Amino acid sequence: MIASPDRTPLPREFFDRPVLEVAPDLLGRLLVRDTPDGPIVLRLTEVEAYDGENDPGSHAYRGRTARNEVMFGAPGHVYVYFTYGMWFCMNLVCGAEGRASAVLLRAGEIVEGAELARTRRLSARNDKELAKGPARLATALDVDRSLNGTDACATGDTPLRILHGTPVDSSQVRNGPRTGVSGEGGVHPWRYWVADDPTVSPYRAHVPRRRRS
DNA sequence: CAGCGGATATTCT
């Protein structure tokens, strides 16, 4: 008998810990996105840790900028960035305020509201692909710049909240190199995923691509 | 299935 997922919110203290502790602990948690048409609920299956100013792969590595400002703020808030000219990706800020670490939400399983997610993910060939990859996840949950800086731990009127769900047993957590991270930052095995889960994205090493003339 | 290149704009150097 499997216990049903715990639908109570994760407290802010959950995020106020070192990011390498928080990241694997996020697997199996539930993200609730309230849209005008109804809620979409996602079970997290793949995440990546970025450890502030010490981490060459982190957006915060070269200090505070307009883009990464939210990373330097309080834990439990949402950091959204825009990349490759087309895509949004979302993170949850971790550690004490000023630590500038965050967890990139890379993939998950839509457990409720799949019909709503499908309307934005028309290229997905099946429901397992709806949120298989960080930009796909953000697209499926209708996450864009407007959610940057919002509080995922706030009670009440928030567009996005995170719930306890059912944490994944450590025996089922795998880890390996981060995806698409260039240079020295690529060496850290700070990508975490649920073993054998079909919604986890395929690993791709970073490939620098020159802009066409 | 793998490999490739195009799309696209913000961000930082």
Next chain:
DNA sequence: GAATATCCGCTGA
């Protein structure tokens, strides 16, 4: 000016 925490569609096996 160059790189990017990516995805998609096409090609060839």
